[in-house]
Amino acid sequence: MSATTVDYHGYQLYSTFQPILSLCHRRSVGFESLLRPVDGHTRPHSPASLIRAAAESGDIRYLDNLCQSLHIRNFSAQAPDERWLFLNLDPSTITDRWYHDGTLVEALKQAGVPPERLVIEIVEGAIEDESQLFAAVDYFRSIGALVALDDFGTGHSNFDRIWRLAPDIIKLDRSLIVEAEQHRTGRLRQTLPNLVSLIHESGCLVLAEGIETREQALLAMDSDIDFVQGFYFARPSPTIDHQNMDNSPALNAITQHFVTTATIEERLEADRTAPYIDAFRTAIEKIGQGVEPHLAARRLMTMPRTARFYILNARGEEIMHVDGSSLRGNHRLAHAAPITDTAGGTWYRRQYFRAAMAEPHRLQTSRPYLSSTGAYMCVTLSLADSNPPERVICCDIDW
Structure with a gap:
């Protein structure tokens, strides 16, 4: 089935999907939808620049609604049952409470996607007014969707907000994994499992995004992170690969490697003590x-x-x-x-x-x-x- 595209001011807008994998289930549990704009000469353009231009021209609400409907339709046409759709919303949709207009609920209804399969991604640090953030979380929960806080671990992040918001999923900022990878014996590498444990105790699942190397994937596994996403496993694609979706060679490889190395490390630790x-x-x-x-x-x-x-x-x-x-x-x-x-x-x-x-x-x-x-x-x-x-x-x- 060919993917749906839409026109926007001379651009053709496409959906791409990146798998989100569960380290325990060893399969995909969802897909993050990402925008890909192409101009009239079929040249790809940066989604960020298009969104920035729409914001400057006062057209961001229309573009955000357009993207939501596009991603939902393409997800519905391809994704199997029992998978989540991770959907990013522009912060202005939340700060101006545009989500109340019913566009999102109607798009789900027309595409036949139950709201329980939707995960709304909110960039925590992009919304300064906590009342707006809490109101948005309450609304998305009221329609049956899950909520994920994105980019946790940057300057704006704090546990007090997590405990009060109680999101369903926390997406760790990629910098945490990269920093831990670069400093093999540093404090962050030792602290990361404790950070994940603390998030788990607050009732949230943990997703590590931007995994690009085997070492980063093994770090995620060693830290008891629930879900992973990144180029090491799969790049975003307009089509969902059903054949490899539940048999990821990269995921199988690191699982086996982790079992082997964990056994060796346990033996070395026993020898050491x-x-x-x-x-x-x-x-x-x-x-x-x-x-x-x-x-x-x-x-x-x-x-x-x-x-x-x-x-x-x-x-x-x-x-x-x-x-x-x-x-x-x-x-x-x-x-x-x-x-x-x-x-x-x-x-x-x-x-x-x-x-x-x-x-x-x-x-x-x-x-x-x-x-x-x-x-x-x-x-x-x-x-x-x-x-x-x-x-x-x-x-x-x-x-």
């Missing part, structure tokens, strides 16, 4: 034989990445600790002096303490986290050595 676990168990055995804790942990404390060895009572209160050799000469500790003295501290709220209390005699290994005793990343080994637990023996490893 094994000597510390052995020394930790030896220290616990000696303590059980009556050896003083600081003497029992002597070998452990000489290992290069041992940060702290300490014992907590059943209330999580610290009853003894020894600082490890890895902290000597650490320049960060000079700035962390107010928090390095842990006398009288309580670690009851820490997951590693509660896990050890729940399963006596079972060694627990925490996920990497930022230590509040020196502001360094660490992993904690913990074990309750009696049942019922009367104390929990712990060791922090500088990560």
Whole structure:
């Protein structure tokens, strides 16, 4: 079936669609509609320049409505059921509340597209008046559509707005993935999974757009991002490729690569911690034989990445600790002096303490986290050595 086009002031306007893929489902879940203008000599033109000219001439409302109807018709003619149409609206359509004119609802009705299959993309930072933004979200929800906030991670973004708006999908700005890719050991690369987790906790799915390399795709997978979109998987096209839509070679390849590398990394991580676990168990055995804790942990404390060895009572209160050799000469500790003295501290709220209390005699290994005793990343080994637990023996490893 040939695609529908429309004329606009000497331009021929086309729809193109870029797949949005689910990393879990390993298939497309929707398509973002994008405008492609061509002049009378079949030369392509920038959509941004056309939209800018329409805004300057006061014709943006007409052009926006024209594009909405065009994309909806072309999507309806090609897309299979159970796929979303991601539709961008010009910010002025929202700020001037033109969406109330019924054009969008009528276009959906004529094309036979249920509003539940529509995802309205709103650029959060482009709308300064929050009342306009909230009113638009309420309206689109009232007609049955979903709402996605676009370009999250730029200067205007804030979590307070996400929690109050509760959009269905957050589209991360491409700069977040690019920055994380370029700095393999940087903070953003370590923080990205936590950012995604925080967005998930607010009830939103996460989409990473602009994925152009395998490394970026693997970063998205490693960060627990739900959906991906970008040239690495597919370029925008006027036609929807049904054959490759649910069997993306690129998606299959990174899935297999991730499974393989994740297994290797888990093995390497286990190898990395094994000597510390052995020394930790030896220290616990000696303590059980009556050896003083600081003497029992002597070998452990000489290992290069041992940060702290300490014992907590059943209330999580610290009853003894020894600082490890890895902290000597650490320049960060000079700035962390107010928090390095842990006398009288309580670690009851820490997951590693509660896990050890729940399963006596079972060694627990925490996920990497930022230590509040020196502001360094660490992993904690913990074990309750009696049942019922009367104390929990712990060791922090500088990560």
